[in-house]
Amino acid sequence: MQTSVSQNKLVSGFTDKANKALGISKQDALISKSYLAVAFIALLLGGLLGLLQGLNRAGLLELPAWLNYYQVLTAHGILLVVVLSAFFTIGYFYAGLSHTLGGLLPKVRKIAWIGFWTKIVGFVLVVIPILMNEASVMYTFYPPMKAHPMFYFGLALIVVGVWFLAAGAFINVANWRKNHKGEHLPILAFFATGVFVLLVGATAFVAVEVLFMIIPWSLGWVDTINVMVARTLFWAFGHTAVNIWYLTAVSAWYVVIPKVIGGTRFNDYLTRVVVIALVIMNITGGFHHQIIDPGISLPIKFMHVFMSLAIGFPSLMTAYAMFRVFERTGRRKGAKGALGWIKKLPWGDVRFLSPFIAMAAFAPAGAGGIVQSTNQLDQVVHNTMWIVGHFHLTLGMSVVMTFFGVSYWLVPYISNRVLTPKMNKLGVIQTIIWTIGMVIMAFSMHTAGLFGAPRRTSYTTYGDFSASLGWDPYMAAVGVGATLLLVAVIIQVYAVFNMMFFAPKGTTEFPIAEVEADEAKTPYMTERWGVWVVVMLIVIAMAYVLPLTDMIVNAPPGSPPFKTW
Amino acid sequence: MMTQFIYGLLFYIFLMLPPVANLVESIMITHMHMQMPMLVVSGFLMAGIFLKRFPRFFEKWNSNGIPGITLFMIVIIYWTIPRTMDEALTYQAIEAWKFISLPFLAGFPLRDSWKKLTKAGKNLIIIIFTVKYFGMGALYIWSEDQLCNNYLVIDQLTLGWGFITTAICLVIYLVYAFTVDPTKYE
Numbered sequence: 001m002q003t004s005v006s007q008n009k010l011v012s013g014f015t016d017k018a019n020k021a022l023g024i025s026k027q028d029a030l031i032s033k034s035y036l037a038v039a040f041i042a043l044l045l046g047g048l049l050g051l052l053q054g055l056n057r058a059g060l061l062e063l064p065a066w067l068n069y070y071q072v073l074t075a076h077g078i079l080l081v082v083v084l085s086a087f088f089t090i091g092y093f094y095a096g097l098s099h100t101l102g103g104l105l106p107k108v109r110k111i112a113w114i115g116f117w118t119k120i121v122g123f124v125l126v127v128i129p130i131l132m133n134e135a136s137v138m139y140t141f142y143p144p145m146k147a148h149p150m151f152y153f154g155l156a157l158i159v160v161g162v163w164f165l166a167a168g169a170f171i172n173v174a175n176w177r178k179n180h181k182g183e184h185l186p187i188l189a190f191f192a193t194g195v196f197v198l199l200v201g202a203t204a205f206v207a208v209e210v211l212f213m214i215i216p217w218s219l220g221w222v223d224t225i226n227v228m229v230a231r232t233l234f235w236a237f238g239h240t241a242v243n244i245w246y247l248t249a250v251s252a253w254y255v256v257i258p259k260v261i262g263g264t265r266f267n268d269y270l271t272r273v274v275v276i277a278l279v280i281m282n283i284t285g286g287f288h289h290q291i292i293d294p295g296i297s298l299p300i301k302f303m304h305v306f307m308s309l310a311i312g313f314p315s316l317m318t319a320y321a322m323f324r325v326f327e328r329t330g331r332r333k334g335a336k337g338a339l340g341w342i343k344k345l346p347w348g349d350v351r352f353l354s355p356f357i358a359m360a361a362f363a364p365a366g367a368g369g370i371v372q373s374t375n376q377l378d379q380v381v382h383n384t385m386w387i388v389g390h391f392h393l394t395l396g397m398s399v400v401m402t403f404f405g406v407s408y409w410l411v412p413y414i415s416n417r418v419l420t421p422k423m424n425k426l427g428v429i430q431t432i433i434w435t436i437g438m439v440i441m442a443f444s445m446h447t448a449g450l451f452g453a454p455r456r457t458s459y460t461t462y463g464d465f466s467a468s469l470g471w472d473p474y475m476a477a478v479g480v481g482a483t484l485l486l487v488a489v490i491i492q493v494y495a496v497f498n499m500m501f502f503a504p505k506g507t508t509e510f511p512i513a514e515v516e517a518d519e520a521k522t523p524y525m526t527e528r529w530g531v532w533v534v535v536m537l538i539v540i541a542m543a544y545v546l547p548l549t550d551m552i553v554n555a556p557p558g559s560p561p562f563k564t565w
Numbered sequence: 566m567m568t569q570f571i572y573g574l575l576f577y578i579f580l581m582l583p584p585v586a587n588l589v590e591s592i593m594i595t596h597m598h599m600q601m602p603m604l605v606v607s608g609f610l611m612a613g614i615f616l617k618r619f620p621r622f623f624e625k626w627n628s629n630g631i632p633g634i635t636l637f638m639i640v641i642i643y644w645t646i647p648r649t650m651d652e653a654l655t656y657q658a659i660e661a662w663k664f665i666s667l668p669f670l671a672g673f674p675l676r677d678s679w680k681k682l683t684k685a686g687k688n689l690i691i692i693i694f695t696v697k698y699f700g701m702g703a704l705y706i707w708s709e710d711q712l713c714n715n716y717l718v719i720d721q722l723t724l725g726w727g728f729i730t731t732a733i734c735l736v737i738y739l740v741y742a743f744t745v746d747p748t749k750y751e
Contacts, residue, residue, distance in 0.1 A: 212637045299592060524751065530741040534734055541730035546594050549723040 021123060023507060028098035029414040033500060035091030036411060039084050040095040041495045047489035051093065054441070056459050057475050070565050077139030078130070081496035082158070083123060085245040088163050088403050090115075092248065093192040097169060100186035101176040104140065115164030118157055125154030130205075136334025136565045138456065141214075144227045146561030149218045152210050156222035159203045159210070166196040177527075184522055185272060188512060191251035194275040195244055201206070201540070202240035203281050206285030208264055209233035217561065228295050228551040232287075233309050236544065239286035241432045243311070245395065247278055247400035251418025252355060253322055260351045260515035263329030265323035265513040272526040274321075277314040279504055280536045285311045288373045292382045295556075298530060300547050301375055307543060308373040311465035315366055315465050322359055350427030351419075351511075354405030357435050365390065368446070383456075385474075386449025389442045396485075404431070404492055408424040409508055411499040418506035419499065434488035441481025448474035566613045573610025577668060580604060590654060593713065593720035596725045601644055601667055608672020616677055630681030633674035634690060640671040645652030645701055647712035649719075651659050654715045688742060695735040 010157040024032075055061035063069055094112060098104045104112070127134035128150060135147035141155075173185060173193055185193065199286055209230050217225045232317050254274075258265045265271065288308035291301055329339020348350045368390045371377045381387060408427050412419050417425075449455070462468045525531075579585060580603055589600040590703055616623055628635040643682030651660040675700065701704070705712070712721050 534738040537734040
């Protein structure tokens with residue numbers, strides 16, 4: 001029996017040789033470079049705004065009259081949750097597709113550029129009303145708060161841009177499969193396919209919300225809007241978006257990290273099953289963001305708890321897989337005893353250290369997520385700083401620190417430069433500062449939330465009310481954390497642009513780990529994306545038909561627009 | 566096979582637990598579109614070991630898969646009739662019949678028949694279900710009367726949309742099956 005390994009090795013051997021000889025083509029590199037450059041500029045701006053918020057909530061900084069707290073909050077959310085994550089994900093996966101599929105097709109490159117500029121125009125349209133204080137609706141833009149219509153047109157263009165990128169990725173993958181009949185898609189391209197399927201599925205919901213509900217309402221063509229339906233459509237998107245960034249990070253954990261530590265990847269079949277499971281079950285999980293929304297009956301909420309917790313299962317598989325790979329690699333390097341392998345991990349290598357801390361952070365972050373999916377527990381923390389702490393752990397550590405770790409080889413790779421030991425050291429320092437800052441900030445946010453400090457509010461002592469004064473020490477710590485984080489942001493952005501334009505020339509490897517030598521062949525069913533997409537659609541239909549029909553048929557009178565700021 | 570049987574059996578018992586059964590039967594759409602398919606799935610999982618133990622029985626009665634899939638269709642169509650759901654909630658005997666018929670007379674024959682059918686046969690079954698789901702959806706959405714004594718009109722409207730969305734998913738699958746040529750890729 002021919003194992004998948006020999007096949008994979010043949011294929012990867014060939015592409016490896018081609019890529020070693022040629023590296024990434026200049027045109028493909030330019031696409032990824034542009035995306036990463038936008039991503040890290042967004043990080044700098046978003047980080048700066050984060051510091052303003054942190055200092056405001058710490059009671060140290062009163063924002064001037066021309067700069068509204070909610071304006072800052074909106075921009076911070078959009079720059080970091082949407083721009084940084086989306087642009088990084090696309091830049092990373094397009095580099096990955098180019099590397100593993102033997103280069104992007106010329107028409108795919110064209111599509112990628114059209115998508116890029118559509119997104120940029122969209123972002124400009126989004127940013128203008130935010131700067132004019134006409135769209136301080138936060139990144140969730142819940143109706144009945146109404147922003148300037150231009151804000152929503154911008155959002156629609158961003159979605160169109162994403163669809164271009166997804167189409168490009170699918171065309172490249174289909175072309176590769178035509179030329180490699182019966183072979184399994186290279187693992188990184190497999191992750192990319194899952195990510196782009198989810199991006200299309202998720203943005204379809206927000207497109208319906210924006211195009212058919214919010215835009216007619218914001219232009220005054222209709223008087224009222226169904227708030228519950230809008231929120232539900234938003235979270236089908238919002239939850240999935242966040243999970244897409246997480247799946248992007250997970251792809252690096254499975255594929256890249258084993259190579260960086262000098263090992264092999266976890267079982268190929270199970271890896272692909274994790275991707276498929278995450279794709280099928282993800283969008284339905286969005287409902288748990290509404291677990292304490294009124295107007296949804298308890299049995300529905302109860303059933304959706306299962307759908308949300310179901311996503312935890314592939315995450316637990318991932319946790320097991322990672323530590324299995326670490327242990328196996330450590331033992332092969334001669335580690336002894338139960339925990340000896342820990343010493344064999346390359347702690348001084350930023351490409352490992354940063355993603356490792358990201359993974360470790362996912363333990364408390366995931367546990368917090370399970371807490372919030374539980375109705376009764378969520379009632380205590382839902383509208384408090386606890387939630388803010390939670391998503392700074394998941395996004396600000398698990399996702400973003402993986403992205404940072406990736407940047408230390410991806411940026412040199414696409415720029416034909418190298419990661420110098422000095423830059424590696426700077427990266428380690430940056431990782432440590434970011435970790436300390438985020439731990440302080442997230443811990444204080446969680447604690448202040450448990451004591452009742454609300455989220456999405458500017459600084460206030462509620463007339464020096466005693467209970468709210470008790471939050472102050474924690475909120476001061478948030479300010480300290482935010483300051484450290486901005487220092488780390490500046491170092492990270494400096495590192496990225498230095499590696500992109502100034503680091504010494506040379507070749508950097510795109511680290512993709514091989515499978516174990518004696519691994520059984522992965523069944524071909526993992527490659528049947530058409531079937532998985534239909535299963536995903538059926539699961540989504542089953543999950544959303546029930547609440548949406550109820551919200552539409554039994555809707556209260558809709559809401560007129562409000563400007564609350 | 567044995568592990569599959571145990572998982573199937575545990576799943577079957579789980580579905581029978583009174584709180585679980587009460588919850589999914591309290592909502593019309595979860596009764597028909599969650600509990601019933603899951604009963605079929607439990608039977609599907611349990612069937613493997615029986616197919617292995619009694620190959621001659623299945624070979625004798627279901628050599629080309631058509632008798633099995635016909636039995637499957639009859640059982641499934643029976644359970645999409647509004648009256649049958651009502652009876653399952655009203656009469657204990659019909660409720661027991663539901664828990665027997667779906668796993669053992671739908672799940673079992675499906676497992677044995679599906680791999681014996683040709684590609685055209687499989688697609689035909691899916692086409693029949695697609696048409697039927699659009700029809701049932703139309704019935705449940707546009708019927709002005711309450712079709713089940715045990716469920717409200719809003720429940721049946723929801724179920725109707727459930728049928729329509731599932732049918733749309735099946736259409737998407739059929740378009741995929743008829744437009745994408747797998748030999749180009751596999």
